[in-house]
Amino acid sequence: MRCAIIGAGIAGIAAARKLNERGWAAVLFDKGQRPGGRLATRRLTSGAGEEGLLDSGAQFFTVRDANFADSLRPLLDSNVVQVWHRGYEDGDPHPRYCGSQGMNAFARAWAKGLAIHTGVRVDKLEAMGRGWRVMGEDFDAAIVTAPVPQSLELLQVTEHPVLSQVAYDRCLAVLAIPTKPVSILGPASWQAFDSGPISFIADNRRKGISAVPAITIHAGGAFSLDHWDDPNAVGELLKAAGVEAQAIYLHRWKFAKATVLHPERCYREPGGPPLVFAGDAFAEPRVEGAVLSGWAAAEAVTVT
Numbered sequence: 156m157r158c159a160i161i162g163a164g165i166a167g168i169a170a171a172r173k174l175n176e177r178g179w180a181a182v183l184f185d186k187g188q189r190p191g192g193r194l195a196t197r198r199l200t201s202g203a204g205e206e207g208l209l210d211s212g213a214q215f216f217t218v219r220d221a222n223f224a225d226s227l228r229p230l231l232d233s234n235v236v237q238v239w240h241r242g243y244e245d246g247d248p249h250p251r252y253c254g255s256q257g258m259n260a261f262a263r264a265w266a267k268g269l270a271i272h273t274g275v276r277v278d279k280l281e282a283m284g285r286g287w288r289v290m291g292e293d294f295d296a297a298i299v300t301a302p303v304p305q306s307l308e309l310l311q312v313t314e315h316p317v318l319s320q321v322a323y324d325r326c327l328a329v330l331a332i333p334t335k336p337v338s339i340l341g342p343a344s345w346q347a348f349d350s351g352p353i354s355f356i357a358d359n360r361r362k363g364i365s366a367v368p369a370i371t372i373h374a375g376g377a378f379s380l381d382h383w384d385d386p387n388a389v390g391e392l393l394k395a396a397g398v399e400a401q402a403i404y405l406h407r408w409k410f411a412k413a414t415v416l417h418p419e420r421c422y423r424e425p426g427g428p429p430l431v432f433a434g435d436a437f438a439e440p441r442v443e444g445a446v447l448s449g450w451a452a453a454e455a456v457t458v459t
């Protein structure tokens with residue numbers, strides 16, 4: 156049995172691993188050049204030739220689920236994943252993990268050995284008899300893990316009776332190589348803020364992934380929405396963070412964090428060939444939630 160998975164973010168990777176374990180052949184399609192989706196890492200070089208490594212999307216992840224902990228053990232043992240910080244200061248006893256070479260390296264390591272077509276934007280799903288045709292290949296089932304509005308585009312619908320309610324915050328992410336220490340961070344490697352233009356700032360060197368100081372700034376949802384196309388947004392964020400930069404990169408995350416969720420871990424479309432929607436908008440809007448959603452989608456496909 157063959158399953159097409161659209162989206163090779165962490166949810167799609169989790170679904171593919173589970174399907175393969177169960178004897179299915181999973182094939183992932185992603186429009187990006189590499190798997191990982193919002194687990195994204197970028198190199199940035201200053202005029203002086205200093206190269207920083209910066210996580211632009213998800214900064215860390217927690218592990219509460221015992222099966223996720225088991226899956227992760229080989230990556231911790233081989234130092235692909237490490238503890239960034241313990242997070243006890245906010246009352247949460249779970250360590251924050253990150254990729255030792257960035258979050259994307261973690262995703263790629265977890266995706267090793269999977270069948271993945273990268274650089275392929277799927278524009279529609281065609282029902283063919285009892286299965287699906289995706290990019291000219293026939294499959295018995297399909298799992299879609301793109302952010303929900305993009306997933307619905309594949310069905311060529313704008314309204315969906317169950318999934319249209321799902322919503323996301325945007326995020327403007329500014330990456331910068333600073334010219335001098337960033338005082339807003341003090342001695343810490345990260346700071347989070349409840350109000351103001353910035354929601355999160357981190358130094359990727361102190362995080363342990365960059366050889367040189369390299370700052371990730373995430374704008375809050377309201378600021379990101381209001382300043383989405385504002386050419387002054389980067390300057391405002393750098394000023395608010397007190398960062399003088401010698402190299403800058405802006406990434407716009409249109410679907411950054413799910414704010415209105417579908418309550419279940421995945422959603423199976425009734426009628427027609429097996430089609431399951433999954434991702435971080437299903438029950439838990441974070442990396443671990445996306446993993447558990449991918450697993451739930453694989454389960455939903457294989458029990459049919």
Ligand SMILES: Cc1cc2nc3c(=O)[nH]c(=O)nc-3n(C[C@H](O)[C@H](O)[C@H](O)COP(=O)(O)OP(=O)(O)OC[C@H]3O[C@@H](n4cnc5c(N)ncnc54)[C@H](O)[C@@H]3O)c2cc1C
Binds near residue numbers: 190217306436
């Ligand atoms: C700025 C930011 C900060 C965050 N911080 C944290 C954090 O610190 N901790 C945490 O746990 N979570 C964090 N998150 C959330 C976390 O990144 C997500 O919950 C998780 O990565 C979602 O995984 P996913 O597989 O569901 O979706 P995605 O990673 O979005 O994967 C979906 C994939 O589908 C692909 N795709 C879309 N449309 C198509 C198409 N038509 N054809 C082919 N491919 C397609 C995309 O290229 C993408 O790779 C953050 C997110 C952002 C953006």
